[in-house]
Structures are given as structure tokens and as C-alpha cells.
Amino acid sequence: MRSAVLRSVPWWAGPLLLAAAALAFDAADRRIPFGVWITGPVDEAAHLATAALGLLVLIRFIDAPRRFYIAALIASVAIDLDHIPLYLGLLGDPAQRPITHSLSTAAVFVAAAAASRRHRAVLAGVATGLVLHFARDVAEGYPGVRIFWPLQGTSWMVSYRWFLVLIVVFTAARLVLVRAGLPHTRIPVFRTPSQPGPAPRFADGPATPGDHGPSLEPQKPGSEAAREARSRTLLRESAAVP
16 A cells, blocks of 8 residues: 555655645744744754755765765764753853764764774764755854864855755755666665675586586595596496497
8 A cells, every 4th residue: 555655656755745745834934933842843853854855866876885875864963952951041042053963073974984884874864964964054153163173263154045055956856867867877875795605516517507617626536536537437338349
């Protein structure tokens, strides 16, 4: 039932719906007076739709396990939990986004992914989700994002046009890539390479189409092979006698 419903949805509908959701929720977030419980859900919905659209493009290039994409989607909204101490007045400057809203946080997860083979896909997914989150945050206006902290304490801000172009590029890239069937192959990442097994052993006999060619090592028949060869010779000689 579910697969039939999914097959009935046009291939281009998903990216367009995500793009419309990202733009609609972002527009609502800019017009609604700020309030944690009012604008918060709207803001996170815009972040989630933006991240999902970006991942739809990324999935055309890499073959990653599902946990990578799930981690990226979760991280694209969960990073805003670092605002809670600011709202409670416990630490930080309420007029600024937390310093964890910076590429340094993404770099920490990239380093952890490089060090952890078991959790590499999840950690790399978190880093990807953070980058997609910051890509929208810089276009939300004041107070901006201290994107290069601690190397630079300046808050970066770009115009709304940046976010609009980002959504248009993601949507167009997804539609064009799918329509053209590009790329033809995806790069496998975060997968454990299979261990090579022993070389197959073929029984004595004529070569078949499934054989991959002769062995590169010289054949050394044992006593059993030698006795079998002598038996075959005796049989051919006896058959030749009238």
C-alpha cells in the first residue's frame, strides 16, 4: 500500500514541496513577532525542509547508509538546543547566537568521524546537518552567526537573497540530476570493505565459460593426480588395441 502510494507521486513533487515548505516557513518566521514557543517551531520547520532539500542533492553523489541522513536531519534542528542556556540567563550573551553556532562545532564532529570507524557515518551526518543549518542562519539577519569562531569573533550576516538562491539551486540541481540520470554512479562512503575470500578452486576438467583463466602459479600434481593420469593413459592404450 505504502509503496504504491509512493510510486504514484511524481518524481519532481518531493523537491518542489520541500522548497515551498522551506520558503513558506522562513517567510512566516520573519513576519511573526519573536517568541520561543511561537517562532521556534516555525523556524525549525524551515531548517528541516532546507536540510532535507540539500540532502536530496547530496544523495545523488554519495552512497551512504540511512543513519547518515537521519543524523544530518536531526542535527539540522537539534543544534538550536544550545540556545536554552541563553534563554535561561545561565551563560553567554543573549544578544548573540552561542559560540557552538560555528564551523568549529562541525569541525569537532568531522574529527570525531575520522577517529571513530564504528560511528563515522552518524558523526559525519551530524557535521553535514550543522553546515546546512548554518547556511540558513546567516541569512536570518541580526544577530548573525560567528561562523569562524574562535579564529574570528565577527558575526556574519547575508541578505535574504542568499537563502532564496540556496533553495533555488538545491531544487534545480535535484530536478536536473534526476531528469538527466546523473551522476551514473554514486561514491560509496562509510561502508566497511568486504574481506577478499580465498581464490576459487576448480575441479580437473575442460575449461568452462565460468572459469576466469589459468592459475598464474605452476601446477604441481600430487600422488593422487599422478595415479589418475596413469590410469587414463592405460585406458587409452587398451582402447587402442584391436
